[in-house]
Amino acid sequence: MSDCLFCKIISGEIPSDKVYEDDTVLAFRDIEPQAPVHVLVIPKVHIPAANAVTAENSAVVAHIFEVIAKIAADLGVQDGFRVITNCGASAGQTVHHLHFHLLAGKDMQALLA
Numbered sequence: 189m190s191d192c193l194f195c196k197i198i199s200g201e202i203p204s205d206k207v208y209e210d211d212t213v214l215a216f217r218d219i220e221p222q223a224p225v226h227v228l229v230i231p232k233v234h235i236p237a238a239n240a241v242t243a244e245n246s247a248v249v250a251h252i253f254e255v256i257a258k259i260a261a262d263l264g265v266q267d268g269f270r271v272i273t274n275c276g277a278s279a280g281q282t283v284h285h286l287h288f289h290l291l292a293g294k295d296m297q298a299l300l301a
């Protein structure tokens with residue numbers, strides 16, 4: 189998707205603070221962190237949101253959760269973190285490329301919104 193911000197980050201057209209990358213997944217620090225650890229984990233394939241996950245593309249979502257566990261361990265927050273995906277503008281989704289927020293490092297109860 190040529191007009192998608194996260195596709196531009198994947199292509200390198202827009203820079204990002206990468207924490208993990210493989211053939212199908214990219215993870216980078218959120219530009220407006222809501223917690224000391226705030227990483228976005230995204231599929232390299234353009235999936236608009238969680239409501240567009242299907243039998244055909246869900247393998248990358250399973251892989252994303254493996255990657256999330258690895259990143260959490262690498263960043264030392266494996267014992268306490270939150271994973272959020274917003275689906276649809278009414279749920280707070282502002283970038284319409286599926287992404288999972290990995291949040292940690294402060295009182296997660298206070299972050300529940």
Ligand code: AMP
Pocket residue numbers: 193202204216217218219220221228273274280281282283284
């Ligand atoms: P959401 O509101 O769930 O769609 O999340 C989109 C997230 O992308 C927000 O937390 C933004 O701070 C973040 N974001 C927007 N632009 C960038 C960027 N260029 N690099 C990193 N994170 C970004």
Ligand code: ZN
Pocket residue numbers: 189192193194195196233234235284285
């Ligand atoms: Zn995209």
